[in-house]
Amino acid sequence: MKLYAPKVAFAVVVANMVGTGIFTSLGFQLLAISDTRLILLLWLIGGLCALCGALCYAELGVRHTDSGGEYHFLTELIHPYAGFISGCVSATVGFAAPIALAALTFGSYLQAGLIPIDPRLSATVLITALVIIHTRTRSESSAGQVYLTALKLLLIMGFIGLALFNDPAFTEQLSVSTPIAASNLFSSEVAVALIYVTYAYSGWNAATYVLGEMEDPRRYLPKVLLAGCAFVTVLYLALNAVFLISAPTEALRGEVEVGYVVAGYLLGETGALFVAVILAGILISTVSAMVLAGPRALMRLGSDYQRLSWLGVLNKDGLPKNAILFMGAIALLFLWSSTFEQILVFAGLLMATNTFVTVIALFISRLRNPGHVGDKLYRMPFYPLPAVIFLGITGWTVVYSAFSFPTQVGVFVMALIGGWPLYRWAQRPGG
DSSP states (O other): OOOHHHHHHHHHHHHHHHHHHHHHHHHHHHHOOOOOOHHHHHHHHHHHHHHHHHHHHHHHHHOOOOOHHHHHHHHHHHHHHHHHHHHHHHHIIIIIHHHHHHHHHHHHHHHHTTTOOOHHHHHHHHHHHHHHHHTHHHHHHHHHHHHHHHHHHHHHHHHHHHHHHTSSSSSSGGGSSOOGGGGGGGGGGHHHHHHHHHHHHTTGGGGGGGGGGSSOOOHHHHHHHHHHHHHHHHHHHHHHHHHHHSSSHHHHHTTTTTTHHHHHHHHHHHHHHHHHHHHHHHHHHHHHHHHHHHHHHHHHHHOOOOGGGGGGHHHHHHHSSHHHHHHHHHHHHHHSSOOHHHHHHHHHHHHHHHHHHHHHHHHHHHHOOOOOOOOOOOTTTTTHHHHHHHHHHHHHHHHHHHOOHHHHHHHHHHHHHHHHHHHHHHHHHHO
8 A cells, every 4th residue: 555655644733724714813803802912822832832732742653653643542542432532532523523613714715705605515525526536546635635735735824925015004013112011911811812822733733643544653743843834934933923913903803814804904905806716715725624634533433443444434445435425414414403603612632632632642652662771762851841831731731621612522522422322332232
């Protein structure tokens, strides 16, 4: 079986990260926070958190080299039920919900660009088309992802260059006159705003979902994860700075299509319509990357549980066709049954919880693999500091968000309880 090259894994990481969050979060953040410098600081903190998480996952990945992401790590290190729940969450919320969100944003930008189609219909067509592509052959899947990611990055950099070339008129919105009050960093508004940031950075772990299908993962996984996180952090800081100096905060506050609003101030209405279509094109790569990576957790569920074996069925090119189709169906269900903010908050909260528990599993891995002379496998630097930083930032965000969105927490608790009978059922022999 032909394996994914490191450049494909890098493209999967970057494309999973750079998507809906960066083009929508700022409008929601400005509803609660007026200090633009504090917002940029949150994006820097989010990048630090993702980088620390990547260090943890890199060590886990080189010692546990099967596909499946959190499902694989938690099954091996904590308990099969922890892996089972994580796999279900990863597929249904961690990937299917963001697929729906990115596709819906794609449709919204198309509509803003004067293409008179209901955003949900456009999103449905996009999801369906990419599901078909990623169930055909591995060469089509990988080549398409690399080209789409490269196009996305060129368009984003072009957008940044265009904004700076047009001499932004609102640079004073980032002026430094007074220091940021330390008390503001620990407010509930900041904690909730940070969940939008962590959602935007989610996807830094995407390469671990195709770990078993990646070329020499013990050599390349740490490089792929760390390079992807560092690159996206710089890109996010640049994009948000451009947004904040190119349009008044009053015009951005509460808006979903932030890029379209900014383009309107830079280029006028006609130019904004053109940019809206370009931004829609950028999101195709994001949806594609999640359709590629997400079903691998379902595939592992299918291979480990006989009653779910249909999810582990591979096509002639080794692609988990049934798992991809099933996740695509779940994404369409999210698309037609939930609002934009409901999907974003719910997905962000559950994905943060999933990675939080997985980083805890790193300590178990260290106890089982303390390291010996001659052990050349990757080990994170400054252990356990990166894990502690990640757990601190992520845990703080999850706790505050749980108090702010109790309904989403209730659904999560119900899923944990309701998952046990499903887990027991899946363990039984098929028939």
